[in-house]
Amino acid sequence: xxxxxxxxxxxxxxxxxxxxxxxxxxxxxxxxxxxxxxxxxxxxxxxxxxxxxxxxxxxxxxxxxxxxxxxxxxxxxxxxxxxxxxxxxxxxxxxx
DNA sequence: ATAATGACTTTCA
DNA sequence: TTGAAAGCCATTA
Numbered sequence: 454x455x456x457x458x459x460x461x462x463x464x465x466x467x468x469x470x471x472x473x474x475x476x477x478x479x480x481x482x483x484x485x486x487x488x489x490x491x492x493x494x495x496x497x498x499x500x501x502x503x504x505x506x507x508x509x510x511x512x513x514x515x516x517x518x519x520x521x522x523x524x525x526x527x528x529x530x531x532x533x534x535x536x537x538x539x540x541x542x543x544x545x546x547x548x549x
Numbered sequence: 550a551t552a553a554t555g556a557c558t559t560t561c562a
Numbered sequence: 563t564t565g566a567a568a569g570c571c572a573t574t575a
Contacts, residue, residue, distance in 0.1 A: 485571070489557095
């Protein structure tokens with residue numbers, strides 16, 4: 454299941470994001486399993502893990518531990534965040 | 550084999 | 563709009 458999840462994430466184009474649930478629906482597993490796969494990712498991975506956020510358009514990492522880093526990486530690609538730290542999935546969301 | 554654990558989601562209050 | 567509660571299901575222990 455990891456390979457399938459990684460494959461989908463790897464297919465997400467720059468400047469776009471996808472939710473855990475979307476990935477789960479595509480590979481046919483639960484949404485939590487997607488997060489589980491990301492947690493097991495090495496630090497030096499080339500996978501665009503930061504393009505994965507939750508269904509409400511928010512980052513699922515706790516502040517002070519990756520949250521800021523992910524937001525920065527996304528903004529770096531042109532993804533805009535609202536005042537309350539959310540991403541508009543209607544505009545930046547990606548559907549294969 | 551069994552039970553616990555979540556980088557989640559959806560469904561109501 | 564917010565938050566608790568109940569689903570979810572592969573990985574860990």
